[in-house]
Amino acid sequence: MTPSPIPSSVLTAAGLVGGYATARFTGVRPLGGAVLAAAGVAAGRTWVRAGVPQTAALAVIYFGAFGLSHPLAKKIGAWPSVLTAAALAGCASHILADSVVAQDSRG
Template sequence: MQRLPTWPVAAGSLLLGFAVADLTGVRPLGGIVLFLGALWCGLRWRRQQGLAVAILIVLAYLAAFALSHPLGRAIGSWPAVFVVSAVVGLIAWARADREAPPGTGVSPAASR
């Protein structure tokens, strides 16, 4: 049985966190979703890739969250959240979930 990749959880938790905060009007509820998503992903990344890589990907997640605010003023809240979610998903996929091309013998996700 294959494990759930981290990229949909990382990207999805940014989207869901914003949706919860936006729809309920309670920003801390959205923050809980973001925290839980980052925690789950961070623990998986640490187990798969090591502490240094996990910290770097979590920092990218947090930076994307922070950057979504000024970006939201420029292009709108939902478009900004979609952009940063896509970027975080791509980073997580490229660094933690992607399988290496055949014949390379190296895979970012090889230590699962």
């Protein structure tokens, strides 16, 4: 299985931001969830190459960031919460997967 040409960190952040934006602007929450899930699956293609522990950790981080953005939004607002969650999950994905896969591909 080849990883996506788009880094998983970008897909992770885009999934959280895009899922929220889709749900907010269309008013269809399941559609936002579909965007979130599709980006997670696409990012997961790279996560799997990094290893099973990394994949499990990143799945928990990704969906945990989604879940925790809701109560955080009550404290700092919706968009700041989503952007914070996206940044943290994207950074984790870069550290735990993208850099590992890039290192392995260099030899």
